Amino acid sequence: MANARTHRVLPGFGVSLGFTLAYLSLIVLIPLAAVFIRTASLSFEAFWTIVTSPRVLASYRLSFGASLLAAAINTVFGFMLAWSLVRYSFPGKRIVDALVDLPFALPTAVAGIALTALYARNGWLGQYLEPLGVKVAFTPVGVLVALIFIGLPFVVRTVQPVLDDLDTELEEAAASLGARRWQTMCRVVLPTLLPALLTGFALAFARAVGEYGSVIFIAGNLPMVSEITPLIIITKLEQYDYVGATAVAAVMLVVSFALLLVINGLQSWTDRRAAKVS
Amino acid sequence: MSAAATKALGSARNGSARFETKAATRDPPWIKFAVLGVSLAFFVLFLLMPLTAVFVEAFRRGWGVYLAALVEPDALSAIQLTLLIAVLAVPLNLVFGVAAAWAITKFDFRGKQLLISLIDLPFSVSPVISGLVFVLVFGAQGWLGPWLSEHGIKIIFAVPGMVLATVFVTFPFVARELIPLMQAQGRDEEEAALVLGASGWQMFRTVTLPNIKWALLYGVILCNARAMGEFGAVSVVSGHIRGQTNTMPLHVEILYNEYQFAAAFAVASLLAMLALVTLVVKTYVEWRSAEPSREGETP
Numbered sequence: 073m074a075n076a077r078t079h080r081v082l083p084g085f086g087v088s089l090g091f092t093l094a095y096l097s098l099i100v101l102i103p104l105a106a107v108f109i110r111t112a113s114l115s116f117e118a119f120w121t122i123v124t125s126p127r128v129l130a131s132y133r134l135s136f137g138a139s140l141l142a143a144a145i146n147t148v149f150g151f152m153l154a155w156s157l158v159r160y161s162f163p164g165k166r167i168v169d170a171l172v173d174l175p176f177a178l179p180t181a182v183a184g185i186a187l188t189a190l191y192a193r194n195g196w197l198g199q200y201l202e203p204l205g206v207k208v209a210f211t212p213v214g215v216l217v218a219l220i221f222i223g224l225p226f227v228v229r230t231v232q233p234v235l236d237d238l239d240t241e242l243e244e245a246a247a248s249l250g251a252r253r254w255q256t257m258c259r260v261v262l263p264t265l266l267p268a269l270l271t272g273f274a275l276a277f278a279r280a281v282g283e284y285g286s287v288i289f290i291a292g293n294l295p296m297v298s299e300i301t302p303l304i305i306i307t308k309l310e311q312y313d314y315v316g317a318t319a320v321a322a323v324m325l326v327v328s329f330a331l332l333l334v335i336n337g338l339q340s341w342t343d344r345r346a347a348k349v350s
Numbered sequence: 351m352s353a354a355a356t357k358a359l360g361s362a363r364n365g366s367a368r369f370e371t372k373a374a375t376r377d378p379p380w381i382k383f384a385v386l387g388v389s390l391a392f393f394v395l396f397l398l399m400p401l402t403a404v405f406v407e408a409f410r411r412g413w414g415v416y417l418a419a420l421v422e423p424d425a426l427s428a429i430q431l432t433l434l435i436a437v438l439a440v441p442l443n444l445v446f447g448v449a450a451a452w453a454i455t456k457f458d459f460r461g462k463q464l465l466i467s468l469i470d471l472p473f474s475v476s477p478v479i480s481g482l483v484f485v486l487v488f489g490a491q492g493w494l495g496p497w498l499s500e501h502g503i504k505i506i507f508a509v510p511g512m513v514l515a516t517v518f519v520t521f522p523f524v525a526r527e528l529i530p531l532m533q534a535q536g537r538d539e540e541e542a543a544l545v546l547g548a549s550g551w552q553m554f555r556t557v558t559l560p561n562i563k564w565a566l567l568y569g570v571i572l573c574n575a576r577a578m579g580e581f582g583a584v585s586v587v588s589g590h591i592r593g594q595t596n597t598m599p600l601h602v603e604i605l606y607n608e609y610q611f612a613a614a615f616a617v618a619s620l621l622a623m624l625a626l627v628t629l630v631v632k633t634y635v636e637w638r639s640a641e642p643s644r645e646g647e648t649p
Contacts, residue, residue, distance in 0.1 A: 081541055081544060082456050082457070082537060082540055082541065082544070083544075083550035083553075084452060084453075084456075084550060085453065085456075085457045087449075088449040088450070088452040088453040089453040089457070089459070091445075091446070091449045092446065092449050092450040092453050092454075092465070093465075095446050095449075096450075096465075096468060096469065099514070099517055099518055099521060100468070100471055100472055100518065100521060101468070102487070103483035103484055103486070103487050103518070104471070104475070104483055106483055106486040106487050106492075106493065107479070107482070107483060107486065110486055149388070149389060149392040152385050152388055152389040152392070153389040153392065153393060155385060155389070156385055156386050156389045156390070158366060158369070159366050159369045159370070159375075159377070160366055160370070160377075160382055160385075160386055161365070161366045161367070161370065162386060162390075166633075168390070168393055170629050170630075170632075170633045171393070171397055171398065171401070171629065172393075172397070173629055173632065174397050174401060174625065174629065175397070176572070176575075177572075177575050177579075177624075177625035177626075177628040177629055177632075178401070178579070178621070178622060178625040179578070179579025179580070179581060179598075179599050179618075179621045179625070180477075180579070180581050180582070180599075181579075181581040181599040181600075181602050181603055181618070181621075182404060182579070182599070182602065182618040182621045182622055182625075183400060185404075185602065185606050185614060185615065185618060186400040186401070186403045186404045186407075186618070187400050189403050189407050189611075189615075190399055190400060190403050195403075196399065196403065197399070217396075220396055221396050221397070221400065224396060224397070240368060240369065240372055240374065240375045243374045243375045244372065244374040244375070246374070247373070247374035248374070253377070253378070256374075278474055281476070282474075282475065282476025282477065282478070282479070283476075283477075284476065284477050284478050284581070284582035285477065285581035285582050285585075285599070289603075289606065302476050302477070302478040302479075302582065303478075305476075305478050305479065305482060306478055306585075306586065309482065309485070309586065314485070314486070314489070314491055317482060318482070318486065321476075321478075321479045321482050324476055324479060325475065325479060328474045328475060328476070329474070331474065332467070332470075332471075332474045336467065
């Protein structure tokens with residue numbers, strides 16, 4: 073108690089916490105609760121019929137499948153990019169480093185039309201890919217491309233600081249004990265980076281599952297083929313099917329919250345691992 | 351992202367020299383060139399080319415078409431609405447961010463960790479759902495819908511709803527930049543100021559604010575970029591009425607769907623420039639906020 077009192081020497085506790093809680097409730101908590109309260113008014117059978125209808129199931133397969141694949145691809149190439157930025161010097165490094173955050177800053181609609189222009193039949197990349205039989209724009213592959221764009225910085229920015237804090241002594245010790253470079257890599261470096269890589273993977277995946285703006289331009293949005301789950305919600309809303317939209321939204325929210333828990337766990341693992349190493 | 355970003359700066363500071371000069375951490379040249387080549391190819395393919403494409407497509411039909419697309423009345427009103435929404439949403443989240451960071455970092459109370467997680471919640475919600483929640487509260491069939499329509503107040507498919515959706519989507523930005531920094535700074539300086547007789551406001555202005563100004567600016571910039579660029583959430587609550595409830599990203603979508611590609615990319619190029627400015631300021635702020643610690647490190 074004495075401890076608490078000494079800390080409350082500073083002014084403004086009641087005001088700042090009161091405002092924080094009120095604002096948080098009004099803007100975030102109450103509106104989010106609306107999704108679950110609305111869904112609860114449905115009978116379980118009605119809810120289940122909506123969220124497991126064939127078109128919705130196909131959208132889960134696409135959204136989760138493409139997001140997993142995009143996150144995996146980003147984990148591999150994001151790791152290489154982070155490695156290059158930390159370990160090597162090359163011309164233009166500062167610019168590359170700054171531009172990695174582009175997907176955070178570029179509006180998703182802009183990213184969407186830009187990617188579509190690149191991969192369309194007459195686009196810079198599309199004109200070479202289409203003769204080879206590779207169709208990207210207006211197919212599920214296009215969804216994958218957009219989700220890779222959106223997720224890349226999550227992996228790079230999670231791995232980069234951990235890689236940078238890595239002591240050179242670890243690798244020197246391994247080398248002096250006779251380990252080859254690839255052995256050091258597999259036995260020393262990668263295990264240390266594992267929590268950060270998994271965190272980056274999970275962050276990229278979580279972002280990709282809910283992504284809308286960059287995907288809808290390049291996806292083609294064909295029902296059962298290239299329709300993502302967020303688009304299902306929009307379509308239902310446009311048909312004034314509020315109940316259906318809310319039920320699908322509830323499923324997505326539950327998945328997002330579960331992912332959030334996983335990410336929090338992974339992040340504290342990353343911090344503990346970092347503290348142990350350094 | 352903030353902690354990562356501030357730390358990522360360390361890479362620029364430490365440089366790669368400490369790895370490249372030691373045999374144990376130096377990669378053989380062929381590995382270096384292979385890894386560097388693959389990662390730079392990936393960078394060009396997924397980041398540089400889309401960015402370049404925006405500007406090339408915008409100017410494909412010349413300056414005349416480009417400028418005409420920007421000064422056309424519907425484009426101008428979209429720009430105005432985008433600025434208006436940012437001007438309303440960013441200060442709200444700025445005040446919230448400072449208040450939340452103050453309460454969380456300067457005092458001890460139960461449930462603090464839960465509060466921090468709840469503040470981050472909007473980041474893990476799909477933009478589409480961020481818009482939907484306000485339809486459920488304020489829409490015609492929503493909780494407050496009947497009451498609002500009785501009193502002639504329009505929130506959904508109108509500007510207030512778009513502001514609310516933007517506030518939701520940009521909610522955590524300022525708070526999450528400030529919390530780790532103020533946590534690290536502790537309470538001693540503020541307590542000293544009070545002991546020396548400063549009033550609460552004086553203490554905040556002369557001690558706290560100078561300490562957090564770069565993180566604050568960084569948070570505001572990120573918040574602003576997202577507020578101006580938000581698409582999904584705003585799209586759900588916008589009435590899509592040209593000249594009235596269209597923001598720049600929504601205007602881009604309309605032009606694009608009407609096959610007015612040059613015009614769509616012209617408006618998109620403004621948003622891309624906003625993104626580039628955001629990245630430049632971010633890089634500058636990171637560099638500035640790293641300065642004092644660098645002075646502190648060298649004896």
